[in-house]
Amino acid sequence: MDNKERVVEKLKSRGLKITPQRLAIIEVLEGNRSHPSAEDVYKRLIERYPTISYATIYKTLETLCELGELMEVNIEPHKKRYDPFTEPHHHFLCVRCGKIDDIPLEEVPMPPVPDEVRDKYGIVGMCVYFYGLCPGCKN
Amino acid sequence: MDNKERVVEKLKSRGLKITPQRLAIIEVLEGNRSHPSAEDVYKRLIERYPTISYATIYKTLETLCELGELMEVNIEPHKKRYDPFTEPHHHFLCVRCGKIDDIPLEEVPMPPVPDEVRDKYGIVGMCVYFYGLCPGCKN
DNA sequence: CTACTATTTTGAATATGTTTCAAAGAACAA
DNA sequence: TTGTTCTTTGAAACATATTCAAAATAGTAG
Numbered sequence: 001m002d003n004k005e006r007v008v009e010k011l012k013s014r015g016l017k018i019t020p021q022r023l024a025i026i027e028v029l030e031g032n033r034s035h036p037s038a039e040d041v042y043k044r045l046i047e048r049y050p051t052i053s054y055a056t057i058y059k060t061l062e063t064l065c066e067l068g069e070l071m072e073v074n075i076e077p078h079k080k081r082y083d084p085f086t087e088p089h090h091h092f093l094c095v096r097c098g099k100i101d102d103i104p105l106e107e108v109p110m111p112p113v114p115d116e117v118r119d120k121y122g123i124v125g126m127c128v129y130f131y132g133l134c135p136g137c138k139n
Numbered sequence: 140m141d142n143k144e145r146v147v148e149k150l151k152s153r154g155l156k157i158t159p160q161r162l163a164i165i166e167v168l169e170g171n172r173s174h175p176s177a178e179d180v181y182k183r184l185i186e187r188y189p190t191i192s193y194a195t196i197y198k199t200l201e202t203l204c205e206l207g208e209l210m211e212v213n214i215e216p217h218k219k220r221y222d223p224f225t226e227p228h229h230h231f232l233c234v235r236c237g238k239i240d241d242i243p244l245e246e247v248p249m250p251p252v253p254d255e256v257r258d259k260y261g262i263v264g265m266c267v268y269f270y271g272l273c274p275g276c277k278n
Numbered sequence: 279c280t281a282c283t284a285t286t287t288t289g290a291a292t293a294t295g296t297t298t299c300a301a302a303g304a305a306c307a308a
Numbered sequence: 309t310t311g312t313t314c315t316t317t318g319a320a321a322c323a324t325a326t327t328c329a330a331a332a333t334a335g336t337a338g
Contacts, residue, residue: 016314017305037295038296055298055316059315059316077217109250111250121273128266134260135261156286158333161286190287194328284335305314307310308311
């Protein structure tokens with residue numbers, strides 16, 4: 001999600017309404033590479049929108065996922081994170097500080113999935129997660 | 140975890156006690172390829188051990204993970220699954236029926252991770268998850 | 279076999295993240 | 309301006325996992 005206007009048009013084209021809350025959430029996400037959780041988004045917004053609720057945050061995040069403008073990152077058990085950068089890439093979780101980094105395909109390629117394997121299992125999606133200690137935590 | 144006796148010896152060698160609950164949990168896991176959740180294990184045991192508690196289940200599963208006899212499978216958001224088959228392999232989740240299948244490395248290889256990438260991020264672990272519709276659900 | 283000690287189990291309470299719900303509010307088309 | 313439909317809200321409910329202190333037990337030593 002690199003372009004707010006495109007997302008707004010997409011919402012409109014599906015008959016969805018452009019509310020201040022949705023705009024604010026989109027603004028928090030636009031170009032955001034920190035893989036925020038629902039709580040992260042909430043905390044970024046609660047000062048500007050003191051009545052915004054988690055229900056709205058969760059619902060909007062879900063909507064954006066359905067529109068293909070956002071991806072869930074489930075690298076951390078029991079806490080969904082979200083990624084507005086939807087091109088294929090991997091993720092790395094620092095198990096000490098909890099930071100998530102992208103690992104681009106140039107550094108680690110997607111594992112090749114033969115068509116017959118794809119068919120056999122009915123694969124429609126995949127993800128690769130890495131765990132470790134980030135440079136700052138390695139000391 | 141293909142051999143209960145080895146796990147028992149490992150527990151003993153760490154000064155951990157062999158309790159009926161631990162034995163029962165190990166028996167449920169031994170050779171189990173269904174990737175059970177804590178609840179699955181609980182339900183398998185509650186009839187034979189009417190007083191067994193989730194606290195015990197969770198704690199024992201954690202202990203077995205620490206011993207390297209069990210692996211967490213976090214393919215399903217917000218629900219840990221466990222896998223006693225600890226050799227490297229991938230996992231597939233059917234998004235309709237929730238079943239988890241193994242995908243062996245012969246079908247999809249591990250993506251190659253260059254040493255410099257491993258160092259750069261401090262990678263110590265990785266996993267590959269696949270999502271789709273299993274044959275039974277594809278109809 | 280008995281007694282001791284450290285470990286383990288238990289049930290209840292708590293924590294955390296997410297979803298549901300119905301009422302109130304707001305967007306937007308006519 | 310009005311009406312319809314969608315959206316937001318706060319509270320409650322839900323699901324999974326963890327913590328805690330008291331009671332129970334395994335394993336050891338005598």
